[in-house]
Each structure stands twice: as C-alpha cells, then as structure tokens.
Amino acid sequence: MHEYGKKILALLFVAVFTLVLCGAPVFAQNATTGPNKDPGVMVADAALARPVGAVATVAGFALFLVSSPFSALGGNSQEAWESLVVSPANYTFKRPLGHFDEQPSLDAKKRQTP
DSSP, rough: OOOHHHHHHHHHHHHHHHHHHTTTTTOOOOOOSSSSOOOOHHHHHIIIIIIHHHOOOOHHHHHHHHHHHHHHHHTOOOHHIIIIIHHHHHHTTSSOTTTTOOOOOHHHHHHHHH
C-alpha cells in the first residue's frame, strides 16, 4: 500500500506541474481598465490559480536550491531567483484577486529597492 501511495503522490505532482506550465494561457484575457467584478473569475482565481501559484512558488524554490550551484558558476543567481521564486510569488500573493494579467507596478518595484 505504501508504494501505491507514492505512485499517487507522483501522479499528483506531475498533474500540478502540468497545470502550472499549461494553465497560464488558459487564464489569459484582455486587460480591463476598471476592476473585474465577475465573481466566477474571482472564484476560479481563489480556488485554482492561487493554490497552483503557491505550489509553483514552493517548487521554484526547490528548483532554485538544486540549480543554485550552477547558476552561481554562471553568474546569474539573481536572475534564477527572480524567475524561479519571486515571479511566481508575486503572481500568487501580490496580484489583485481576479486579475490574471496584472503585473506589479513600476512604482511598487521602485519603492522596494533601496
């Protein structure tokens, strides 16, 4: 039974990564000027996109740990950190609910850098 549980966990892991990699185009939409008031989009964001984004953030951190010696040798550790950890974390935790295409503003980025 223990081996069967490992197979199920591996299948679930592959399914989540497939959703993360293939799910971004599904959520693509035209930018709106006003706030998105569609509750269905907000529910989909809260129930699907945010958990997948959280898993992507944790998986990105694990991949960063594995790849950090190689990125350090290549001199692009900061770039690897930004793309594997910071980008999914911003998408998951800083984006307004229901706004799939919104990026943090440039002013917010300027305020974060010392």
